[in-house]
Structures are given as structure tokens and as C-alpha cells.
Amino acid sequence: MPNPVDFKLYLITDRTQVAAGHTLCSAVEAALQGGVQAVQLREKDLPAAELLPLARQLRDLTRRHGARLLINDRVDLALAVHADGVHLGGRSLPTDLVRRLVGPELLVGVSTHSCAEISRAAEQGADFVTFGPVFATPSKAAFGPPQGLEALAEACRGSALPVFALGGITAERAAEVMRSGAAGIALITAILANPDPRSASSTFAA
């Protein structure tokens, strides 16, 4: 059976944003305790040899909390640690090729920034997409200008896949984001940069 997209709170890692007093793994563990249901390991500057121990720790943590683990970009690493899926960005291997590599079982998530990209991801066999940035983010340089709630709503209406809203989403804005039709919310800073990732996560989960 293919993995279902059975999560709403999707945490994307960035160890450079982890608040003082936490390691990446302790922050992720706190987030899982707070209600995060899926984690994407995304540390683009690390070589495979350094990603592997991180991926294994996150595999243990996510399994213990009944959460999903996805690996950014490296399909080989996802297979190696028995992750639940891979997440592809614009510089990753094409979605259709990755789908052939991983078979029907593994989740394939794709980062998108337009309705056209969402359609292409669906055609090529993705299971879900992230869409953003919805709002301005501290990491906005990497994600482009904010798209706004209007564009998010349009993207969700036109999408055959679950859409996870990404970018600058705070707990206060989470409700309106979900009302726009998003299947869930993808978070980095709001959880990892918070000194209390557990309570930050549980606010979103609520």
C-alpha cells in the first residue's frame, strides 16, 4: 500500500535556525511531542556521509512518534534509511524519474511556486506539494516574493494533490491558511527557531 498523506503539520529542518539550548534532533523531538506529524530532513550543505547519521536519528524519532520521515533531494539516502518518502526541489531529479526509482510505496513531495508547477508535479506522480512562500519569511531570499492567501487559495482549488502552505506562517495565521484550502502547513522557523519547539508545535496542532 502506498503511504497516505496522513499529516497536516510538516516540519522542514534547518539546523542553522535551531534555537540556543537545542540540537537539531532535540528540537525535532520536541516538535514531534508537540504534534508535528511529518519531518523533512533538508540540510542542503551537508554531504551524504554527514546526512546519514542525522537521517538515522530522525528515522528513530519519527518512528517512535508515529510520524513520517522524508528526505530532501537524495533518493539514495531515503532508501538507505527506510524513510517514508523524498521531497524534491527545483534542483532535484525530475519527479517522474524519482517515482520510477522509488516505486509506488514511498511518498514523493514536490516544492512548487505556481499552479503550473503543481499540475506538472501531479502529472509526474507526486503525492503532495508544498506551495509558497505564502507570506514573507526570514529565509525569503531563497523562496522568492510572498504569494499571499489569494494565490494559495487558487492553487488549492486547482490542485489534484494535497497542498501544504509554506513560508512565514505563524500560529495566528494558521487558521486562515487552512480555510484557504490547504491540506496542511509546512514550517521551519516558527518551530525550530522557537526556544520551545514543543509548545510552538502544539499551538499549530491545535
Place this chain on the structure above:
Amino acid sequence: MPNPVDFKLYLITDRTQVAAGHTLCSAVEAALQGGVQAVQLREKDLPAAELLPLARQLRDLTRRHGARLLINDRVDLALAVHADGVHLGGRSLPTDLVRRLVGPELLVGVSTHSCAEISRAAEQGADFVTFGPVFATPSKAAFGPPQGLEALAEACRGSALPVFALGGITAERAAEVMRSGAAGIALITAILANPDPRSASSTFAA
């Protein structure tokens, strides 16, 4: 049947070293015409999306010349383009894990710099190793101080695997390198930086 290590001249790519008037692919094609029997795609700074078209072009070229294609580091890319193998460096996934991912069919080459590393590669299921740098190389900063012919001979004597000598090997030195017990020679600069990669390769092949 597992792929045999049936080559002696092993070209490792570095598009930054390609001589004026050549693209990486035209230089590799000329090298194949000159007698190179295996090619490793190694462009560490390129993301997967940019490696893929290069890997596909090299797959076509190597197939047409009856040569092997290996992909550096990215096992997923090797599987995607039906390469003959992968080549692992110190920052790659561990050899034993990669062997489990690719099965017995694909070649697994490993970069080594000591007899201990060669033994470990053999234990973990590698098919062959590169050993070096034998001589000082233009890219010596990346490979450490030269080991010399003595160390190469010792490495070859103690190795259960074919050893490819790497680093600063010129056509003049090729004969003594082979007399040291090397199974073959791995080359970057001597072929790619030569304005005539075909004749450079055929000198080595002879």
C-alpha cells in the same frame, strides 16, 4: 553477472579543467576514441538536476564506445541513468550501505589514501579502489600530499582489490606506475586539460 573491472584507463571528469575548444562531453568523447575505457562523472558542485543531462550524455557516449560509466557519490543518479557503477569518496554514503542499495550487479569504486582504507573498502564490498595521490597534482590541495611509487607498490601488494593509481600521472610515468602493481590508471588533468584528449588518451593506452 556482476560487472567486471575490465578497464585500465579510468577518466574522472572535472569540467573546470577542460581545454579551450572542448565541452566536457566533446573532451570525454575524444578520450573514449583515444582508448579510455571507463568514465566517472564527478562534478561535485552541480545539483542533481544539472548532473542528470550530463550523466545521460556520458551514458550514450560510453555505451557507444563499449566503455563503463560510473557516477560519483549519487547512487540515485547512477540507478536513474543505468550507469555501470558508482564511485564513493570520503564524504559519500558508506560502501557497505551502497552495496546493499545497488546489489551485486553495479560496480562500486572507492577513493582511498592508505592500505587501511583499501582493506576497509574490500571488506565492505567494493569492486576496486583508486589510490593516491601518487604524484603531486595541480589539484593536490584536494587530495593531500603525494604518496609516491613506493607507497603505491605497497598498497597494491596488500590489496585484495584492483588498485587504480591516481594523481599527477603523466604518460612518461605510466609504465613505472603499472610496474608498481597498479591494475590501471585514473586520470583527470592529463587528459581533460590537454587540447587533444584523444591523442593524450592513446598515449596512455599504448
